[in-house]
Amino acid sequence: METNQLRGMIPPMITPLLDNNHLDLEGVDRLTEHLIAGGVHGIFLLGTTGEAQSLAYHLRYELVERVCARVAGRIPVLVGITDTSLEESVKLAYKAKECGATAVVAASPYYFAPSQPELVEYFTALANAVPLPLYLYNMPSHVKVMLEPSTVWALASHPNIIGLKDSSANMCYFQSLLHLLRDKENFSLYVGPEELTAECVMMGAAGAINGGANLFPKLYVDLYNAAARYDIETVHQLQQQVMTICSTIYTIGRYGSSYLKGVKCALSLLGICNDYISYPYQKFRDAEREKVRAALESVGAKNLIR
């Protein structure tokens, strides 16, 4: 399989932690197996949902090592190397290569807000320097800049840049990319927000990178598959289930961190891994945990709660 043809549901794996300095290694293994058992088409480590930026570097390296060893080639592993320092991105990419990962993924540097020409220069330098194929990652809410369609167009002809994940939720942007890149057979588009997986795949996306697939991988794989075969009745039905998850498990707590806290808390309730969250966030306290439990029951997962 060529990496540039990766299609399907690729969960952005959360990072199981014991505390700010230690991985929950058993949780990492259990979650990896949980995802593979659910039929996912790949795993994406160290993305936004993986709290990459919040982790000390040694944890990032350990995670890549552990998951790649566990997966052992069964499915592709993508590794997020997003950093403000190009050198640190490249080092992590070498580590990923050494561990057997399939490709790397990078958003724009996120302290400065580069202009579009600067982004072309940056990603060209990065693609030249990393030893694995590179996916772009459009994440304007966190990095402050869009990868404008003309920028993506310029980068798509680089032989080592093979696709883009879009988490903007701006579907005019995504449709522009689908249209602009329609003849680039070796460049694939993936959608981040799970609310949009069905429509994006029906309209031409290669796959989806959905946080909820950490919890219920089979459901998200089924949604991808239904959309990919244009089975709209099934899509409508599964979309309701996904939207119910989005509107319950992710909406406990008052801030932007509710989604991440909800996913980690739910995974803990499902007995898969610890729910510690790195600074600047904190895991849910008991009151919120009980609400997540109730939310899990409301989405029909009562029997899965440990």
Added chain:
Amino acid sequence: METNQLRGMIPPMITPLLDNNHLDLEGVDRLTEHLIAGGVHGIFLLGTTGEAQSLAYHLRYELVERVCARVAGRIPVLVGITDTSLEESVKLAYKAKECGATAVVAASPYYFAPSQPELVEYFTALANAVPLPLYLYNMPSHVKVMLEPSTVWALASHPNIIGLKDSSANMCYFQSLLHLLRDKENFSLYVGPEELTAECVMMGAAGAINGGANLFPKLYVDLYNAAARYDIETVHQLQQQVMTICSTIYTIGRYGSSYLKGVKCALSLLGICNDYISYPYQKFRDAEREKVRAALESVGAKNLIR
């Protein structure tokens, strides 16, 4: 037909002008007939594409009068009453009622940026005061505030509020509304950006309010119809045509006004109406006009150019 069941393609009509103080009355008539001949399911006057806020009040009144008289009940007419002054919105709604319009449409007041509870109070007062059914209009790029899902939910139970047009292009938001309001049979959702019509309608939207339908009403009606019957092959084919229009006719010129200038210029080239644009904008000069001509030719409309 009940207005709250309006389905289909409803163009946001541009406002043909001779200058800042005079309608192009013959253009208004020709455009109205052009739209009806294209099979549109309704007409929306005085929206963003209609430059409502840029027009002196007497022009807004004259436009409603002229179009309603010309349509003469053949299809529904929706009238935008968005204003910063509630009183001026209500006055225009009475004019619309008097002329025979079907419903009115209002975005948030757009000078102050009200909080969500203030928006609930505002739209409740507006819905109570207007003599026609009211559609909400979510347009955050222009009015600075989103109508949050919980706000829409609160307003959707008002008997005189019958739907919402969303121009945010944020499809997570739109999916949230589709999910939240799935059991509200008398509340309909419409999508603004034409890039998103296909996917929105396939996922459950009642219709679309697309600026490009001013130019090629039949194409946009066909797109709506294909999506409504889940005919994905046809959707893919027509989507390419719409995306080609979006990426050519709307992208001449350097600023956010390119879309509006492009549509008006193209309508002028098609012999339908004058391309004067109200302040703060200006119509395209000759160089840009030639580019629009070339763009029209590239989308296969050469034989339509007068």
Added chain:
Amino acid sequence: METNQLRGMIPPMITPLLDNNHLDLEGVDRLTEHLIAGGVHGIFLLGTTGEAQSLAYHLRYELVERVCARVAGRIPVLVGITDTSLEESVKLAYKAKECGATAVVAASPYYFAPSQPELVEYFTALANAVPLPLYLYNMPSHVKVMLEPSTVWALASHPNIIGLKDSSANMCYFQSLLHLLRDKENFSLYVGPEELTAECVMMGAAGAINGGANLFPKLYVDLYNAAARYDIETVHQLQQQVMTICSTIYTIGRYGSSYLKGVKCALSLLGICNDYISYPYQKFRDAEREKVRAALESVGAKNLIR
């Protein structure tokens, strides 16, 4: 006195209302006299604090008429003509001229977000069309666009554009304008936020347009005068009083409307005028009113409360 040399404290007058359709005419007169008695150097009608955009047009016209008649030439009257329709701005400017106003003030049109070249064209057209000298008004939080220094520079050479009020609170911007326009003797800069009056005037501003001057005109006039004569000890002392007002009277209530509600409520408690607020806002209920009363007492205005 030439209008382009207007210096000092010019309150942006609130608009006393009985309800959404009627001015509180006696309140208008009392407030006008209150300001003049406080020694203000001018009055600015129909600004943001004046709720201009929320008022039906007939109220805007009545207010200009009433205040100009009452002032009767004792001090300059500036009239806000900010509108999304250039024609409506011009009409109001003619009304202002007819009533004897001194100058008009306009922010950018605020529905569309024009580019900087479009703003130059717009304000040039407006300055050409109005029968009174024009002040620019930079208010990005409400109109979405900045009047960039290069735009102001271009407009400052128009013979009918004589100054700018900046409400951005971005002092790098204001310092850029002071520096860029340092040799334009007939172009004056005014600051909006009262927190910044002292420093702006000491650094070269011609005056200030502070909402709090509705309440305590003498205090704000004194602050301006102390800053204008570089009396830093007095500045520091009066600044504390102004900051105490800002951090008490304006911070009751949870939303962006707290400032306006606080000022109107306090004026009502001081017996000067009614506190009705136009949609989309609402006046404070009793609980908040009691807090404003306590805030007035805390700033030493207990004996003024009626």
Added chain:
Amino acid sequence: METNQLRGMIPPMITPLLDNNHLDLEGVDRLTEHLIAGGVHGIFLLGTTGEAQSLAYHLRYELVERVCARVAGRIPVLVGITDTSLEESVKLAYKAKECGATAVVAASPYYFAPSQPELVEYFTALANAVPLPLYLYNMPSHVKVMLEPSTVWALASHPNIIGLKDSSANMCYFQSLLHLLRDKENFSLYVGPEELTAECVMMGAAGAINGGANLFPKLYVDLYNAAARYDIETVHQLQQQVMTICSTIYTIGRYGSSYLKGVKCALSLLGICNDYISYPYQKFRDAEREKVRAALESVGAKNLIR
């Protein structure tokens, strides 16, 4: 001298580089001596102007070591430890302590956008963990969140948090902090943008952290001193010089990176250090370099150019 009483001009030192992986060590030494010779009251390493986030970690450590050794206690050295990972911030703080630095400085984590309560928890944990006094750094344009006054108020009572640098340019915010913290004798406020040094110091700030002081330390020290002694005539004169620098040297090039590129290029022309810039930026090419040379001449620094 206690660190919490640091007053004066503290340049945010640029980081002299040979390439993406090597410091310009001789440039580091020359720049350090240049600043001390100019009379600065402290040096701030690894801030925004120091490109901290763009540097590989080993370079950050080497820089702290080199500068602290060179300064050798002559003036205080502050070290930026801003990071998205709390653990990496703490490690760098220990390195700073070991090298003899005086204090550390941290902005909010900048990938996620924490809520205000999460910021209180984060900075409390950080202040507890670092072995040196901590200054907060408000930099919303780069980290996406403001440190709201109430958040600063809560943190100001932590015994290890001794001040805040504000780079927001929002002077209403700065005045709010001055007012709110007026009785906190052990908490100091510093201003970032050099355009605002004069007014901030006259209104009560303890000092300024101005990028231009890398180039002309004595000028910026003089400006601070004039403001601190309320010598307004001198302030006005020096302010013009600073504004001329801001409007020439920093405005070559088309993007947000113009300031940094201009400062580094000018330092290179002055013979102080190499002008290499880390990704995602690039140093100026020859055409821009000539413009910087002309700008230096225009500000009277011709004789300093090597």
